[in-house]
Amino acid sequence: MTVLEPFGARLRRAMDERGPLCVGIDPHASLLTAWGLNDDIVGLERFSRTVVEALAGRVAVLKPQSAFFERFGSRGIAVLEKSVEEARAAGALVVMDAKRGDIGSTMAAYAETFLRKDSPLFSDALTVSPYLGYGSLKPAVDLARESGAGLFVLALTSNPEGGEVQHAVRPDAAGRNVGATMLAHLAEENAGTTPMGSFGAVVGATLGDLSSYDLDINGPLLAPGIGAQGATPADLPGTFGTAVRNVVPNVSRGVLRHGPDLVALREVAEGYAEEIRAAVAAA
């Protein structure tokens, strides 16, 4: 099997060279229509190809949202495979937003799908749900290490409903809530790794001051919620404090609604990238 340099090292370099912005590839039906495309496989293919052509050579990370491809069945998955391949060939790291999670034996199959280097859907990193217990993710952690891939574990999600689960306090000695427990697991995974570990957390940019959490996990923090969900680049230092330097801010609809014009997509993404650079530099 081909072995890549660890994801954390590749991501750190991409963030240094291109800035930390992650743009989503989220082909919502409403966006296909707004772009003058049909809500069908041809529209999906054009949409995805346009985003990759506009941005894969410029931003550090592209994040396809698997759900929008899966709804077209096997032909949608074929478009997803091609998009991942083309985005990676153009120099972007690809985070597959599939939010997989299951008992360990099934998790192993998800890991084979997205994290085995020679798999058709191999991605640089995968979003995973730890809500069957963090230990259920072990097959994905192990295969990611073997392949040089990464994971982003849902810790504190950007949606208002997430707190029902993630803020629940565990009756253990530390008295941490569930989200904080996930961050602690990730800090253990990444301990001693330079320049940064490959096991990241998803922490919403919408959540306001997170100073009560230890965000210092020596790994990346994928931060969705900028743009359509209301957060702005200027919010990042107040939300993440000193951990802001490890934040990978995600914008999907906030960029995509400016397509299909390639120049417009690039200009909006560059505008977000510039605002993020300024906010992080001032932190």
Ligand SMILES: O=c1ccn([C@@H]2O[C@H](COP(=O)(O)O)[C@@H](O)[C@H]2O)c(=O)[nH]1
């Ligand atoms: O906590 C989370 C985890 C994942 N997401 C995903 O990120 C994008 C956000 O899209 P926008 O259009 O910028 O709102 C989308 O794919 C979500 O599924 C998230 O929003 N929050």
